[in-house]
Structures are given as C-alpha cells and as structure tokens.
Amino acid sequence: MCVALPGKVIAVRSHDRKAVVDFNGNRVDARTGFVDINPGDYVLVHAGCILQKLTEQDADEMNDIFSEIGSEAGA
Numbered sequence: 001m002c003v004a005l006p007g008k009v010i011a012v013r014s015h016d017r018k019a020v021v022d023f024n025g026n027r028v029d030a031r032t033g034f035v036d037i038n039p040g041d042y043v044l045v046h047a048g049c050i051l052q053k054l055t056e057q058d059a060d061e062m063n064d065i066f067s068e069i070g071s072e073a074g075a
Helices: 056-074
Strands: 005-013 018-023 026-031 042-046 049-054
Touching: 005 026, 005 056, 018 042, 026 042, 026 049, 042 056, 049 056
Parallel strands: none
Antiparallel strands: 005 018, 005 042, 018 026, 042 049
C-alpha cells in the first residue's frame, strides 16, 4: 500500500522545480511538477512528488487519522 502524506511548504526553489516540505519537523525536498505552490501552502506528497494542494483543515484531519492509526497499531 502506498500512502501520500500532508506537509507544509517551507520554501520553493523555482530553478529546479522543488520545494522544501515540512512533515511534523522532518523537512524533505519534493518535486513540484505542475502544481503551483507557495510557502505556507499545505500539500499532499507521495514518493517525493507533490500531488496537490490541501486546505490546512484537510491536512490537519489527515494527520489526525494517521496518528490514530499509529496509536492503534502500537496497542
């Protein structure tokens, strides 16, 4: 199973079409592709590629669901 994770864009590098995305303190580079993003946007990332923008509410809800799943798996 593949999972796309929500993160917050910290910086955008237009010269190489990549962005720095923060996932709860873990920062990674992700390819922007054709998604028009700006610092502060919430995005859905899979395999190092930004798939789409999200609202902050959607990102928070997804993070809550993943936390709940993680808690149940550890029980």
